[in-house]
Amino acid sequence: MRRERDTDVGMRLYDTAQKTVVELELGDHVGMYVCGITPYDATHLGHAATYLAYDLIIRRLEDMGHTVTLVRNYTDVDDSILPKASELGEHYLSLAEREIDRFAADMAALGTRPAAYEPRATRSIDAMITMIAKLLDAGHAYVSADRVLFDVATFPGFGKLSGYSAEHMTALAAERGGTPDDPRQRNPLDFVLWQASADGEPSWPSPFGPGRPGWHIECSAMGHAALGETIDIHGGGDDLVFPHHECEIAQSEAIHSAPLSRYWVHAGLVSYRGHKMSKSLGNLVFISDLRARIDPRAIRLALMAHHYRTEWEWFDSEGLTAQRDLDTLVGAAGGAATATGSAGGSSGLFAEVQAVLDDDLNAPTARDALLGAAAAVERGAGGAALRGELVAAAALCGIDLNRPPATAAK
Ligand SMILES: [Zn+2]
Structure with a gap:
């Protein structure tokens, strides 16, 4: 039996958007969306640190008497999983299936509270197409060659979450999967909503031609489908602040009258052997390996x-x-x-x-x-x-x- 919530007690968390620690004002029911993994490799300690932080928040909110609905997606189609599947000579969905099973086993072993919904991008394509069509209708998006792009000039708040300058965002976009130098873009920070699929890549029919979604629209569409126009707490790892969450805010708030999220919570990145853990550097500490020892x-x-919130190094x-x-x-x-x-x-x-x-x-x-x-x-x-x-x-x-x-x- 759920006990009465003590409304005098509140949790204080650092809100990335307000750039300060704030006392959360939450109703009895809390909708939470945490960006999930791209299931193309095993869960590493950096993932676990982020999901553990969210797990502690959930446990304390439940202890206070809140009911928390956690949504954590699987990005099972994007620019990371497709090349990996191709390299392995495997269908991308069978790779996703295997890695989702491993992730679920790792999360269960760590005792994290299960998500209420675990939407998969490939099963939410219709919702993404609907959003993109609305953005085109409203003049926030345009077609350029075989892509549909978000026009950041139509959204004056672009950059409000990170607080980064346009120059800094442009530099980061180039590092993090964007195409700021593409001359077909109206603005270097315009980002992909829909794109034609390369040979061998999955493709879905759409009013803007066959293709596949951009990464950012996936989370907006899945988040709204599960939690409505406004999520109470949204976040993930620090590296998602830009471009991922900045782009989510732009495309969602451009067509809604409410904020995408009331609070933004991000977890610091974890280093190992002197560098941030990253697949490209090969310095990942996998949870499955740790579980075999401790x-x-x-x-x-x-x-x-x-x-x-700190960035720290694992020894x-x-x-x-x-x-x-x-x-x-x-x-x-x-x-x-x-x-x-x-x-x-x-x-x-x-x-x-x-x-x-x-x-x-x-x-x-x-x-x-x-x-x-x-x-x-x-x-x-x-x-x-x-x-x-x-x-x-x-x-x-x-x-x-x-x-x-x-x-x-x-
Ligand atoms: Zn996301």
């Missing part, structure tokens, strides 16, 4: 050691440290039942973890509080009540301490 709950603990030693920390927590919990009424527990641990999560998702301090409580239990303090509260506070962070460690630290 308990997935230890992966959560390791990720909690870093604030979601292999962190996995083993986190496994030892997990062992300590499980040992301290000692199979205690979750304390009933934990929020009012005598030690204040549960309330402390709630409060630091509310403070722009301060997971590192929440993790320290859990470990501090475990140390107190080991010193003989707190008794069964503190152990119960430790179990409850860890559960709020998505960590079940009543299961023995799955993998001993090696």
